[in-house]
Amino acid sequence: MTPLVTVCGPALSLPERDVDTDIIYPARFLLLTKREGLGRYAFFDRRGTPGFPLAADQDAAPPILIAGANFGCGSSREQAPWALGGLGVRVIVAESFGEIFQSNCIKNGMLPICLDAGTVTNLHARAAAGARFAVDLDRQMIVVDDVAPRPFAIDAEARESLLNGWSEVARIRMLHGADIARFEAAQRRASPWLWPAAEKEDQQ
Amino acid sequence: MPRTLYDKLWDAHVVATGSGRQALLYIDRHLLHEVSTPQSFALLRQEGFKVHRTETQLAVADHSVSTLPRGTTDPAAAAQIALLEANCRAFGIDYLTPASGDQGIVHVIGPEQGFTLPGITLVCGDSHSSTHGAFGALAFGIGASECGIVMATQALWQTRARTMRVTVDDALSPGVSAKDMALALIGRIGAGGGAAHAIEFAGEAVRALSMEGRMTLCNMVIEAGSRTGLIAPDETTFAYIADRPRTPRGALWDQALAAWRQLRSDHDAVFDQEIVLRAEEIAPQVTFGTSPGQVMAIDAHIPDAGARDAKALAYMALDAATPIIGVPIDHAFIGSCTNGRIEDLRAAAAIVRDRQVSASVRALVVPGSQAVKRQAEREGLDRIFTDAGFEWREPGCSLCVAMNDDRLPAGARCASTSNRNFEGRQGAGARTHLMSPAMVAAAAIAGRIVDVRGDLA
Numbered sequence: 001m002t003p004l005v006t007v008c009g010p011a012l013s014l015p016e017r018d019v020d021t022d023i024i025y026p027a028r029f030l031l032l033t034k035r036e037g038l039g040r041y042a043f044f045d046r047r048g049t050p051g052f053p054l055a056a057d058q059d060a061a062p063p064i065l066i067a068g069a070n071f072g073c074g075s076s077r078e079q080a081p082w083a084l085g086g087l088g089v090r091v092i093v094a095e096s097f098g099e100i101f102q103s104n105c106i107k108n109g110m111l112p113i114c115l116d117a118g119t120v121t122n123l124h125a126r127a128a129a130g131a132r133f134a135v136d137l138d139r140q141m142i143v144v145d146d147v148a149p150r151p152f153a154i155d156a157e158a159r160e161s162l163l164n165g166w167s168e169v170a171r172i173r174m175l176h177g178a179d180i181a182r183f184e185a186a187q188r189r190a191s192p193w194l195w196p197a198a199e200k201e202d203q204q
Numbered sequence: 205m206p207r208t209l210y211d212k213l214w215d216a217h218v219v220a221t222g223s224g225r226q227a228l229l230y231i232d233r234h235l236l237h238e239v240s241t242p243q244s245f246a247l248l249r250q251e252g253f254k255v256h257r258t259e260t261q262l263a264v265a266d267h268s269v270s271t272l273p274r275g276t277t278d279p280a281a282a283a284q285i286a287l288l289e290a291n292c293r294a295f296g297i298d299y300l301t302p303a304s305g306d307q308g309i310v311h312v313i314g315p316e317q318g319f320t321l322p323g324i325t326l327v328c329g330d331s332h333s334s335t336h337g338a339f340g341a342l343a344f345g346i347g348a349s350e351c352g353i354v355m356a357t358q359a360l361w362q363t364r365a366r367t368m369r370v371t372v373d374d375a376l377s378p379g380v381s382a383k384d385m386a387l388a389l390i391g392r393i394g395a396g397g398g399a400a401h402a403i404e405f406a407g408e409a410v411r412a413l414s415m416e417g418r419m420t421l422c423n424m425v426i427e428a429g430s431r432t433g434l435i436a437p438d439e440t441t442f443a444y445i446a447d448r449p450r451t452p453r454g455a456l457w458d459q460a461l462a463a464w465r466q467l468r469s470d471h472d473a474v475f476d477q478e479i480v481l482r483a484e485e486i487a488p489q490v491t492f493g494t495s496p497g498q499v500m501a502i503d504a505h506i507p508d509a510g511a512r513d514a515k516a517l518a519y520m521a522l523d524a525a526t527p528i529i530g531v532p533i534d535h536a537f538i539g540s541c542t543n544g545r546i547e548d549l550r551a552a553a554a555i556v557r558d559r560q561v562s563a564s565v566r567a568l569v570v571p572g573s574q575a576v577k578r579q580a581e582r583e584g585l586d587r588i589f590t591d592a593g594f595e596w597r598e599p600g601c602s603l604c605v606a607m608n609d610d611r612l613p614a615g616a617r618c619a620s621t622s623n624r625n626f627e628g629r630q631g632a633g634a635r636t637h638l639m640s641p642a643m644v645a646a647a648a649i650a651g652r653i654v655d656v657r658g659d660l661a
Contacts, residue, residue, distance in 0.1 A: 030268075032510070107349035157361055170251070189245075193457070
């Protein structure tokens with residue numbers, strides 16, 4: 001995964017609330033079994049409709065998306081962040097997110113930032129006016145047009161993973177392999193009904 | 205310190221703690237389907253990982269399968285299903301083929317197989333995994349990357365949710381079901397009202413629900429923004445899971461049962477939020493917009509709540525301040541992981557018996573699994589539906605996700621027992637009204653949205 005430390009550039013404003021992952025990535029494209037090259041399907045059915053900021057043939061977007069509340073609600077499809085990532089989006093700012101979408105973003109080296117409604121409204125206006133944004137994950141700051149840095153919060157684990165571009169599987173195995181083995185030994189004693197294969201081995 | 209059921213399930217699965225509310229949770233069971241796992245298996249291959257405990261995984265195809273008797277004609281869907289089967293074979297995971305007689309929607313077959321048990325953590329690359337919380341399991345939907353992490357490590361970093369108790373007192377009125385209870389709750393707290401919370405359902409009306417009803421209720425919590433629904437297991441739960449293919453037997457059953465009986469919130473446990481609904485005040489519900497939070501009682505007028513509703517009403521081609529009763533429909537869909545179980549089909553059949561689907565409506569019944577289909581056929585429900593003019597289909601997600609052979613054309617209006625009325629959910633430009641199985645059955649017959657309580661009078 002590509003580490004994410006700072007992201008700079010213009011931002012796309014999409015203020016509508018409750019934008020679900022069916023809107024971000026329509027279900028019929030879920031038949032594709034790859035995760036690369038999905039950018040062209042992002043917001044497929046919304047493109048070209050009045051007021052929507054992406055054109056039908058657009059295959060790249062600004063690196064920062066300012067979204068509405070509850071962005072990415074609904075289906076768990078990871079194609080939603082894959083498609084946004086395919087357009088070049090690395091940071092999404094909203095008042096709140098669908099939780100599965102939020103976690104899927106972090107797993108793909110994308111940074112979801114929650115800020116209060118007033119700040120997000122202000123950022124929408126600045127994005128629409130063409131301001132230049134700079135997001136610094138190390139310092140946990142957003143700067144617009146080089147002034148007025150705004151702090152943001154993020155879980156320590158997510159921050160560390162994004163900054164380092166770590167693979168989570170490797171990290172869990174390396175740091176917690178022994179913890180998992182200990183947990184399993186204890187659970188197998190306390191709740192043997194959860195160990196059907198072990199039960200068969202024991203009977204043999 | 206008194207603990208909620210969620211706290212107990214969480215605490216029992218912590219492998220390691222992180223900062224704040226983060227913990228590495230042990231995952232006991234993982235359900236797989238064809239849509240959210242191709243990229244997970246690709247990750248395993250790319251990194252050279254094996255599946256850590258193959259016996260904790262169970263796979264089935266549901267989203268892209270065709271529910272037509274002839275099977276799919278879409279080469280992309282056929283390839284996706286074949287890929288799941290090949291991946292399961294390569295990694296040593298049980299796959300329930302259509303020929304096994306056990307195929308069905310992942311959230312129907314988990315409980316049917318006894319794969320879903322009280323007290324476990326269960327995940328699936330599908331947001332409606334909250335369904336399994338009906339058994340007192342900590343169950344939640346995850347993404348494809350997380351499916352890969354679970355297969356490789358049996359653990360996931362998660363944020364501990366806050367807790368919300370929804371107590372539903374009294375008894376539901378005739379013609380009102382668990383679906384109406386779920387929609388009424390979403391109407392009350394909003395499509396994001398359950399965010400960051402695990403919702404435990406309690407109260408007389410919840411205790412009175414069958415397991416099918418409880419699954420419907422927990423299934424829908426994601427539509428209120430919550431990843432996890434929970435109901436403490438009781439005798440109804442234990443009777444449902446006894447003697448299923450994968451449930452423990454003999455001495456292990458007795459030992460498990462003793463542990464499961466402890467799975468309830470302490471009487472003095474404190475929840476972060478408390479919501480109380482009165483079941484007798486819940487009327488049949490119907491959605492009018494493009495978010496499940498845009499929902500109303502069948503006998504009310506369509507609300508006018510500003511710009512957001514106006515945009516949704518324009519998509520739905522409806523006018524604010526007019527009745528929803530009488531709106532003509534073109535399609536009726538009974539099925540999905542929300543309402544595709546035997547009790548749902550019985551409730552719909554009771555309305556349909558000896559009547560005819562309106563000539564202007566195309567109506568489908570899609571059983572949630574092959575087992576549900578067989579049971580319905582034993583009870584003669586298939587004949588009731590087909591005699592009335594419904595199509596009787598093979599199991600699958602069908603019109604709930606519209607990435608298979610069932611898709612509605614733009615502008616079509618559907619009365620649907622599914623869980624999402626999002627723009628384009630049943631086909632680009634199609635319009636969805638969520639309601640209970642009995643309400644959809646009544647709408648199919650009338651050719652328009654009606655109050656099912658009129659059919660019962």
